[in-house]
Amino acid sequence: MKNLFFTAVLLSIALTSCSEKKETESTQSESNVMMEEPKPVDSAALAASNATSSASPEDEGLKLIEGADCLSCHKVDSKLVGPAYQDVAAKYTEADIDHLSQKIIDGGKGVWGDIPMTPHAGMSKENAQKMVKYILSLKK
Template sequence: MKKVFFILGISVAFLTACGGGSNKPADADSASSSNNSAVAQQTNAANDTSANKIGTDSNSGTTGNKGEELMAAADCNTCHNAESKVIGPALVDIAKKYKESDVETLAKKVIAGGSGNWGTVPMTAHPDLSLDDAKEMVKYILTVK
């Protein structure tokens, strides 16, 4: 019985973190997305470990890659990992599937959110993210091998 509640709890957490396929109006989705983004940023900051800082500059704590830094500051790491599938696909899998010519299309998908390319779990929209920042993030993702 405990196992069933554990699995149910994990499922609810995953769906909540990635939008859960809600049928709310677009305005509610935008507000919800902003709130989810803020919570995820706080969670990412609290969970920052030395494993997340591999390859950083020891003086500044930054990686020197704008896209990677933007992803670390956003909620991306809540659903994505560099090497393995979490809720969303692994960054290496994204890099294998897409080309540099797909940067603008992918950046627009990051901003708009959606589902279907990697399964049924929707990616949360990021309407407050600028197109230029989204492009930097996508450029970084496409370099992860």
Template sequence: MMTLKKVSMKKVVAVFSIIAACYACSSGPAEVKKPISINVNPQIDEGHATAVVASAATGATNAAPAAVAPAKDGKALIAGSDCLACHTETNKLVGPSYAEVAKKYKEADIAHLVKKIIDGGSGVWGEIPMPPHAALAHDDVEAMVKYILTIK
């Protein structure tokens, strides 16, 4: 007759916890996320930025003065991604808070941070690795990083 080894409940819980953490930090194959893109169509007129506003009723366009907006909204891109599963603006969760990242890095580090997000990595903020985000567009990740560096 075959004897079964007793498996401790702690080991079973630990294995399932690790699997759940890995699943939460990465998107599964059935889940396909499209990057959020915000289309801003600026029109430059005599050195001033103006936004083109189209009227649906008349088909006319009116140029209204507006502040120069970034081509993509980093905060909206973050909200539409899986970043918030591990990061928050002000408190450490699984990874560092965005405020901690903004303290440590400056605008000169944008290219480095974009590469780290797309390729993934570990060791900078502890033992837990950040999974790669290769499906994100480079321009979107750059907009996200620029937004993160504004958080204080």
């Protein structure tokens, strides 16, 4: 009977952890966040929806960030797993847009600590550049 109960509990935990959730304030530890699979980024759909708007590149970058998995590791004004966007903006300039957009696509490790940034190989260079332009616009 204990085995049946234990199996039911494990199954419910597995189903709960695999379901999609919206988080308001992240209270997970860094190790729990790093174990999650990133959401796939549909660059073509995001680009098509942004092409019809007359939004600035910064506005488009914000929409792209909100549609990807970025906010599970980054916040605008404080460190989560990765650096705060304002800290990135303070460190880099417009001259670094190509470098930073490639880091979004390829991922990286070591600049901001030991925890690696997940690569986003399905993202276009153009969309990554819009994201970087938004981040750099947060410079104080």
